[in-house]
Amino acid sequence: MNNNFISIIKTASNYKREKEIYKAVEKGFEDLGLDKKNPFKDLIKIGDKVVIKPNLVLHFNSCGFNVNSVITQAVVIKPIVDAVIKAGGKIIIADAPQMNADFEEIIRKNGLKEMIDSYKKNGISIELLDLRRERTIYKTGVIWKRVKLKGDPLGYTEIDLKEKSEMVGIDPCKLYGADYNRKETELAHSNGHHKYYVANTILNADVLISVPKMKVHRKAGVTLNLKNMVGVNGNKNNIIHYEVGRDEYSKSDFISKCDRWLKDLLLSKKRWSVGKYIYAPWTLIYGLLRNKDVELGGDWYGNNTIWKSVLDLNRIIMYANKEGKVKKKIQRKYFSVVDGIIGGEGEGPLGPTPKKCGIIAMGFNPVLVDYFMTKAMGFDPERIPLIREAMKRKYLVKERGMLISNDDINLKMRPSSGWKGHIELK
Numbered sequence: 001m002n003n004n005f006i007s008i009i010k011t012a013s014n015y016k017r018e019k020e021i022y023k024a025v026e027k028g029f030e031d032l033g034l035d036k037k038n039p040f041k042d043l044i045k046i047g048d049k050v051v052i053k054p055n056l057v058l059h060f061n062s063c064g065f066n067v068n069s070v071i072t073q074a075v076v077i078k079p080i081v082d083a084v085i086k087a088g089g090k091i092i093i094a095d096a097p098q099m100n101a102d103f104e105e106i107i108r109k110n111g112l113k114e115m116i117d118s119y120k121k122n123g124i125s126i127e128l129l130d131l132r133r134e135r136t137i138y139k140t141g142v143i144w145k146r147v148k149l150k151g152d153p154l155g156y157t158e159i160d161l162k163e164k165s166e167m168v169g170i171d172p173c174k175l176y177g178a179d180y181n182r183k184e185t186e187l188a189h190s191n192g193h194h195k196y197y198v199a200n201t202i203l204n205a206d207v208l209i210s211v212p213k214m215k216v217h218r219k220a221g222v223t224l225n226l227k228n229m230v231g232v233n234g235n236k237n238n239i240i241h242y243e244v245g246r247d248e249y250s251k252s253d254f255i256s257k258c259d260r261w262l263k264d265l266l267l268s269k270k271r272w273s274v275g276k277y278i279y280a281p282w283t284l285i286y287g288l289l290r291n292k293d294v295e296l297g298g299d300w301y302g303n304n305t306i307w308k309s310v311l312d313l314n315r316i317i318m319y320a321n322k323e324g325k326v327k328k329k330i331q332r333k334y335f336s337v338v339d340g341i342i343g344g345e346g347e348g349p350l351g352p353t354p355k356k357c358g359i360i361a362m363g364f365n366p367v368l369v370d371y372f373m374t375k376a377m378g379f380d381p382e383r384i385p386l387i388r389e390a391m392k393r394k395y396l397v398k399e400r401g402m403l404i405s406n407d408d409i410n411l412k413m414r415p416s417s418g419w420k421g422h423i424e425l426k
Contacts, residue, residue, distance in 0.1 A: 006363040006372050007031035008406040013358035018075045025079035028362045031405050039083045046088030048206035055213040056095040059105035063351030067109050069344035072213050074111030076339040095231040096131035103130040131199040140280045154200035156234040157324035165194030166308035174243040178236035180267035188238045197235035203322050207333040215344030215352050218299035218416040219306045221384035223349050224373050225336045225366035229313045239309045242298030250295035259286050300418030307386035336369045337362045345413040357411050367396045372404050378412040383423045
């Protein structure tokens with residue numbers, strides 16, 4: 001077993017060819033030097049809590065394409081589940097999708113519900129969790145209703161990285177999270193504090209297996225293992241997506257600044273219930289007047305913020321113990337299997353164009369896997385801040401010597417509009 005080896009396996013580009021995909025995952029296990037009969041025997045002890053973390057971000061493709069390019073599919077997860085069962089681990093599949101996602105629809109469309117039901121009939125229990133505390137319902141592009149959810153049955157732990165955060169030195173008054181309530185984001189990242197609200201199911205895991213979808217990302221460039229960890233956080237507003245007035249727009253734009261001013265004025269926590277009725281008509285006007293050449297909401301190559309949030313969360317999942325205390329030693333074992341059967345190019349992560357890629361990648365270090373998968377997608381890892389900066393962090397990559405199978409792949413995937421011409425391999 002070589003912890004610095006990354007395996008990229010060529011396989012079917014159709015999810016209906018389940019047996020071929022299953023064998024490809026098994027081939028990846030063999031490439032990594034894992035035991036053929038019991039691949040995870042050295043990774044998982046009998047009775048270990050094993051959390052499988054797929055990408056279950058949304059129940060539809062926002063650009064109208066098939067949802068297969070948006071979310072991890074059950075046919076990729078199944079051979080991982082079988083390997084965990086052989087090792088004697090207790091399985092939990094968990095994620096915190098986007099705020100407006102319909103979780104039941106996601107697990108119906110990607111086959112997870114059917115898969116878990118089939119295991120249940122054979123006496124094997126698999127826990128499936130939506131880690132969100134709230135779901136939002138949108139109307140005319142505005143949050144119109146908020147629905148409370150059960151969330152993580154084990155609750156959540158607030159983890160303050162303080163001086164260990166990548167956010168040190170950032171102006172809290174300029175931060176935008178995932179909701180209109182900027183005050184909440186500001187309080188989480190003020191006065192030397194950098195707080196995240198992490199699901200205890202994740203913290204209680206002995207082993208974490210990341211199963212991301214291979215896609216481009218409008219804010220981060222690409223979304224693979226590192227970006228997949230955004231789904232361990234129970235409060236999306238603690239995750240900084242961009243700095244207002246700095247990397248929010250690709251160009252200075254008066255109309256977009258007006259939109260920001262109106263959002264802050266009308267949709268704050270205290271004013272939202274009434275302000276949404278005033279702001280909603282403005283969205284129609286804004287849609288007509290805004291400069292289509294301006295990338296909004298940090299959706300461009302100049303976003304110098306989102307990668308910091310992502311690395312903070314990866315520090316937490318690697319070093320925070322079950323009580324949420326950040327230690328010097330790694331606290332849980334990690335493994336990755338990337339679903340690249342059908343990848344997502346273009347306007348990912350929510351509206352990507354499906355691309356038949358027919359690859360699966362796996363390894364023990366999220367950064368190393370992401371580095372080589374970024375290259376396989378056709379992008380230069382050094383030109384994507386998330387990947388470039390992650391490779392520099394010794395707390396994420398202690399040994400840089402790497403081995404890889406199939407290092408000649410270049411899928412030439414199309415980046416999102418805000419990154420086009422800035423990250424492609426030459």
